[in-house]
Amino acid sequence: xxxxxxxxxxxxxxxxxxxxxxxxxxxxxxxxxxxxxxxxxxxxxxxxxxxxxxxxxxxxxxxxxxxxxxxxxxxxxxxxxxxxxxxxxxxxxxxxxxxxxxxxxxxxxxxxxxxxxxxxxxxxxxxxxxxxxxxxxxxxxxxxxxxxxxxxxxxxxxxxxxxxxxxxxxxxxxxxxxxxxxxxxxxxxxxxxxxxxxxxxxxxx
Numbered sequence: 527x528x529x530x531x532x533x534x535x536x537x538x539x540x541x542x543x544x545x546x547x548x549x550x551x552x553x554x555x556x557x558x559x560x561x562x563x564x565x566x567x568x569x570x571x572x573x574x575x576x577x578x579x580x581x582x583x584x585x586x587x588x589x590x591x592x593x594x595x596x597x598x599x600x601x602x603x604x605x606x607x608x609x610x611x612x613x614x615x616x617x618x619x620x621x622x623x624x625x626x627x628x629x630x631x632x633x634x635x636x637x638x639x640x641x642x643x644x645x646x647x648x649x650x651x652x653x654x655x656x657x658x659x660x661x662x663x664x665x666x667x668x669x670x671x672x673x674x675x676x677x678x679x680x681x682x683x684x685x686x687x688x689x690x691x692x693x694x695x696x697x698x699x700x701x702x703x704x705x706x707x708x709x710x711x712x713x714x715x716x717x718x719x720x721x722x723x724x725x726x727x728x729x730x731x
Contacts, residue, residue: 530584530605530606530607531584533605533606534577534578534584534606537578537602537605537606538577538578538581541574541575541578542578542579544682544683545571545574545575545578545680545682545683545684545686546683546684546685546686547575547578547579547686547688548685548686548687548688548728549579549580549581549687549688549689549690550687550688550689550690550728550729551689551690551691551729552579552580552581552582552690554669554690554691554692554693555580555582555583555669555690556667556669556693557582557583558631559631559666559667560627560628560629560630560631560632560633560634560664560665560666560667561583561628561632561633561634561666561667561668561669561693562628562633562634562636562657562660562661562664562666562667562668562669563576563580563585563633563634563635563636563668563669563671564635564636564637564638564657564668564669564670564671564716564717564720565635565637565670565671565672565673565688565720566637566638566639566643566648566651566671566672566673566717566720566724567637567639567640567641567642567643567673568642568643568644568673568675568678568679568680569642569644569679569680570593570596570599570642571599571680572637572642572673572680573587573589573593573603573606573608573635574599574602574603574606575673575680575686575688576635576671576673576688577606577607577635579688579690580633580690583633584607584633585606585607585633585634585635586607586608586609586627586632586633586634586635587603587606587607587608587609587634587635587636588608588609588611588620588624588634588635588636588637589603589608589609589610589611590610590611590612590641591610591611591612593608593610594608594610608635609623621656621659621660624636624660624664625660625663625664628660628664628666629664629665629666634660636656636657636660638653638654638656638657638713638716638717638720639651639652639653639654639717640653640654640656643678644678644679644680645677645678645679646678647678648678648720648721648724649721649724653713653714653717654713655706655709655710655713656713657712657713657716657717658699658708658709658710658711658712658713658714658715658716659709659713661696661699661712661716662696662699662701662704662708662709662712663704665696666696667693667694667695667696668693668694668699668716669690669691669693669694670690670691670692670694670716670717670719670720670722670723671688671689671690671691671720671723672687672688672689672691672720672723672724673686673687673688674686674687674688674689674724674727674728675687687728689723689726689728689729691719691720691722691723694715694716694719698715699711699712699715699716700712700715
């Protein structure tokens with residue numbers, strides 16, 4: 527944690543400038559307790575942009591293993607607390623680590639879409655159901671997050687708005703038996719809240 531804080535203090539201001547990150551709704555971020563943060567996914571640097579926008583709490587991001595092989599980017603996301611998950615392989619180890627971190631009261635970031643959709647309106651994308659499953663097993667609130675930028679594409683110095691919605695409590699996710707159907711419905715609700723943030727647009731200050 528000390529290493530994270532040290533690197534965050536140095537890197538965060540730099541990346542806020544490079545990616546022109548503007549955070550909104552930070553008051554919606556709970557200050558303590560396990561929290562699953564769920565943003566839409568536009569680009570590989572989304573991990574960095576959400577991390578630097580979340581000043582209150584350090585985030586451990588679950589990111590696809592391929593990201594860690596990208597020169598420089600891989601080192602940065604790892605330094606900022608990200609850890610790999612192997613897509614399409616049922617990475618039980620990564621899932622267990624995620625649930626363990628959340629039960630310890632940590633913050634974990636996870637993309638409900640499962641992959642990035644560059645240049646695509648989030649309304650036109652599909653989602654995976656891992657977020658609902660993790661939320662159920664860990665029993666923690668979920669924070670919907672909208673990453674908004676013109677044309678749904680990220681580039682250096684192009685403005686990116688990161689909007690934090692209100693936490694969705696476990697009781698609001700509609701779990702009954704915790705079945706796959708329940709988990710799928712919870713994942714859909716989470717992503718619906720993300721889409722609502724997109725529809726509301728960037729808050730006026």
